[in-house]
Amino acid sequence: MLHHPPEDARERDKPLAVNPFFGEADPLDGMREAPPRHRLPREPMAPHPAYQLVHDELMLDGNARLNLATFVTTWMEPQAGVLMSECLDKNMIDKDEYPRTAELERRCVAMLADLWHAPDARDAMGCSTTGSSEACMLAGMALKRRWTRKNKDRYPGGARPNLVMGINVQVCWEKFCDFWEVEARQVPMEGERYHLSPEAAVELCDENTIGVVGILGSTFDGSYEPIADLCAALDAFQERTGLDIPVHVDGASGGMIAPFLDPDVVWDFRLPRVASINTSGHKYGLVYPGVGWALWRDKAALPEELVFRVNYLGGELPTFALNFSRPGAQVVAQYYTFLRLGFEGYRAVQQSSRDVARGLAERIEAMGDFRMLTRGDELPVLAFTTTPDVTAYDVFDVSRRLRERGWLVPAYTFPKNREDLSVLRIVCRNGFSSDLADLLLGDLEDLLPALRAQPHPVTHSRERATAFHH
Structure with a gap:
């Protein structure tokens, strides 16, 4: 969200309210004057009053545990919090300086590739991100680059790529299309159908379609889109037209629900047409905000020119991300949670959430x-x-x-x-x-x-x- 400076000059110049108890025993360590709201204070402040001022203002925020709007994790075990605090100063991008953090990221990718039935979990390409929004951007970039490779004679000479999706997609997909100059073709809702229809999606596909996005867990109502039916419809479309259109599965939430609670629902890399999948580690991955995951079924699904190589312990480590510097804390917390819960632990946690939801609905x-x-x-x-x-x-x-x-x-x-x-x-x-x-x-x-x-x-x-x- 963009924040603009306050328009009211009186509000801009109004200092923060200071409780006299916030002062320190040594007057030189206390506050000689109330700090301004929108300008840097002239003098330093002692740690305790600075903390108390910020702490008191944050009391006006809502209680995260009572926020039933958000999908984001609002509780973790104390041990996870300790690990995160120990890793806040580690920059994820510095693979050479923090090789073990990099190794934990690679293990998480391998675990997810195995969970999502990649043909060869060791060969699957993947990376951590700051969340599903970045992961979706990366997946969209890969889809567009693969399309441009196949259409060098027509692009950029007038042909405009398009991406097909339901109108219920998360706003990051609209951002992707806007930022990367892709036409967003959206299937509207109809009657009691609140997400994408395979038949309606295929009707929007043509030679300029870089891919179709299927949502495993719509944010509007929590329903799964029929990924297998979508792939089958695109298989039939390819037989008629010769156009081979890949599918990306936005599993921001469902990617960490379906494997544990709905193993018979086929939506992942078991479907050959699924080229990539994303999920949010900080949603039903059960980690505090700041981590997502993007995976591709194999090396062929991720164009090599998008991958940067970083020297790593005498070898090369491939990296693919929009962000550069970011803490390793959330990745470490994800690995901790994978270790801590295992498959059966995740199944139990997700089943408990589903049981609560069903009971509430009834x-x-x-x-x-x-x-x-x-x-x-x-x-x-x-x-x-x-x-x-x-x-x-x-x-x-x-x-x-x-x-x-x-x-x-x-x-x-x-x-x-x-x-x-x-x-x-x-x-x-x-x-x-x-x-x-x-x-x-x-x-x-x-x-x-x-x-x-x-x-x-x-x-x-x-x-x-x-x-x-x-």
């Missing part, structure tokens, strides 16, 4: 005021709206009233062709226990009588509701 539906769109049967996410006979309030009223009690439950309107549909969404993740779910349900039940007594939905609730978060 009890919310039983209230009689809400219609469920999804029930946590794929991602541990439930999306729901009000029933047609509820006219006194809408989902934005519910979101606003829950926020008054500390819960962040987003209310938002669906995109093109279903702008008439507004929903609430609850993301269940590790740390959101059945006990917390009971508290949420209790607050919702307490609020319903007052909401039902309203003469009509509150007109300004739409503006004050929690924004939609990916």
